Amino acid sequence: MTGQDTIRSTPVTRMASLAGTGAKVGINYLKHYGRRALGQESTSLDEENAQTIFKTFSELKGGPLKLAQMLSIDQNLLPTAYAKQFAQAQYSAPPLSYPLVAKTFRREFGSNPLTIFDEFTREAIHGASIGQVHRAQKWGKTLAVKVQYPGVAESLRSDLRIVKPFALQVLGLRESDIAAYISEIETKLLEETNYLLERTRAEQIASACGDIPNIRFVNYYPEICSGKILTMDWIEGITLDQFADGNADQEARDQVGQALWDFYDRQVHTMRLFHADPHPGNFLVRKGEVWVLDFGCTKEITADFHSKQFRFVDPGLLEDEQALIEALEALDVLLSTDSASDRAQIMASCRQWLGLLAAPFHAEIFDFGDENFLREIYELGEENRRDKLMRNLRGRRGSPDTIYVNRAFFGLYSLLSRLRARVKTTKPS
């Protein structure tokens, strides 16, 4: 039970730990400027800061970890160096003690885990940000049992409250910039604590996407599922990033990449309900097939919003000034109150973005292995982040729904780039 030695338990120690981060970031700046004064070559300041911050966030669980993950997905909001560090935040979390797991079982099902299962691991096998996974045996099958931390909904709220001002300061963001994010994050986080909803969504998506080649879904066992506990098949496989960084050949990479693309195509354009948390830890690869895990974060969009949002993949749009203006106004990216010069700048920036982000839709077969593609996205994001006007606009324009569409596509693009996959892309009809 050494797992708990590293828990930052009280709000006070959490505060202390975050305050420590602030101090360390300050020191990194001093070091940086010191080095510059001495005429030495400066190392990447962002990178050093990112490591310091990441170290702190990974010692906290729940809210801060989630916040870090969410911000890391939207490359637009954070410098690349930070985003890379935060992307690692996906696997760590401290375990619950076994007696508390047993108590949760007694409360949900009236008996101990060992009464329900033939075997049940006392230690958690994986941590997640709001729960942990144990391995169990029953009916001759190996099962994965996800148990939620008690009181997690409330602690998420209080964590976010404590962490928000610090995080904003340390990351150099302003609250108004990301107000829409924070409230969406809160709503979605609370939704994630409802395991019954997660199961419903998972089954909905699985039944609508079951025929897509090479995409697989796990079975749930409803009799051992509740609002706090989920029981499903245990899948042996490697996570998508392990697969991508391993020595799989191009054909295998293409197959996995194609499966992911088709999966998102079906969800976003046909179901308009999608898995909005595409980070590599949520996908396992086994024998060339992709198993989709964790439907805690899903997003539903309306047909109306979908048609507005995906007008942008029409290649003719960039040529047609008037149509582009209409499309941007429909999404509240352009407002009628904008001055002419602001309008021009926003239009120019949107053209650049669209040219880049819609590129995969326009190609017959798109090669995500092209390093320039993702780098250009990062660079453009970086440029926008530094630009005063664009920064002022951030978070105040557009529908909050855009956050999750962006998150899904940024996530998908970075997964595919990591895979270096070549994908036959499809457009919404």
Added chain:
Amino acid sequence: MELRDQIMGAYADHLREHGAPPATVFKFVQGLSIDERSFFSEFPNFDAVESALWKGMVQRVAQAVSGGDEWIGFSARQRVLTFLFAFCEESLAWRSLLLLRVGKCGPLSRAAHVKGLETGFKEFMGPVIEHGMASGEIVGRGPLTNTYPEVFYLHFRAVIDFHLKDDSAGYERTDALIEKSVALAFDLLGKQAVDSAFDLAKFVFVRPT
């Protein structure tokens, strides 16, 4: 039913029903159709009855958890956690009594009527602490070691107090408190930098004569 249990049961019912102890033993025994002599042959006063009541409750929980299949394999930390979770679960059956008699007097009270909580709990903790010391989870610190049962008892009372004031759904905050505070307790009781510092200081400053 034995007379002793009969008296304890009737006393618990009276407290829950009337919210206060009976005015006199004379009045109380009338409901039981026994005489005062029989009462006083079992208990010297009402406080002793109540104390025995609490002790019995702690003992029942302790027996239930330590009789489980998994108990043998549990570490001391897991044993403490299991007991506290079970106690809070079990106490829902007599929460009104706990609120009335323990909640009102606060976590630091040593009142005679709650003495049984202490004796029952310390009897349970003795072997658990020994188990923890044998496995190295708990480090002996000379005379300080004797205060460990007291420290755990104060923690137990603090948990009860928190549980009684907890208004979260399903008393989830109590679960979190137990989990976190027991983790802290065992972190403090395990080997720490201060132990090594003490050892070094002894080496540097105290010379054998």
